[in-house]
Amino acid sequence: MFILAIASHFDVREHRIPNYLVFTGIVMGLCLTLQEAVEDGNLAVLHEMMAFAGRFLVVTAAFFLLFVCRMIGAGDIKTAALIFGYLGFGTGFKAVAGGFIIGAFWSLFLMALKGSTFQRLSYFLTYLRSLFQTKKITAYYSSSRDGYDAVIPLGFCMFLGTLLAVILV
Template structure:
């Protein structure tokens, strides 16, 4: 129970920073790792449990790293997703992250539809995919200097809401 409260406090703080500043502080994530590691050991009574916590963080980071390289997801968002899976375990964490991505997809779809940019954004995505296949090189999909923050949604907030949703609706 304590670990759920700690996780939600960290995610809520990360969501706030993501919505306000388009970034998630590394210090917040570091505190999440330290506290999660210690809570995992305290909860099981075994020092190896802390290593399993860190292993879950590593696995999730590796899974999402390709999206970061393409700048389709921020590094802070990956760190929050890793913390979710670290605290909840891979199965429950994947569900929470999946809910968060679903919330983000719905939000993005609505935002693009309301602004009339749905077809433009999909055209950009398909052009990017075609360019990657033609050149064989992963390039940056999104550049905040060039594209601005108008097309961005705070995925940290979506991950926070997805985690709450998974805790409420899934037993």
């Protein structure tokens, strides 16, 4: 939770999550997995560490297309992968899905507040039409073109989703 809190702070303030923070989370996750396996008397330490790393890699690969389309940031993907690495697929799914739902409501609220709902939905449909017509993946979002007004700090949303998932489970 400490790593997620720091990551969400960076996401809100700087619109990015530093790689060193994600790397620290990976190292801590592997160390905690090792510690848990030793405390439980489990000799399959390598198996547990590989499971953590495997979950991290599977989630990173699963979200990669969203990054290629620039619909989600690389730091957000790595944050989601850390959540799955620590919590496993079941609770990790609840945490990340909760974060996405929080982000969706936040986004809808901001669009309604700014009166940009029709504009953003029109922009999204235009993007989809272009994607299907040209069959080329282009960036949905560009900070130089779109600014940061429409950006939702998804790392912060996933932190909140993880808090809810951990408290409610």
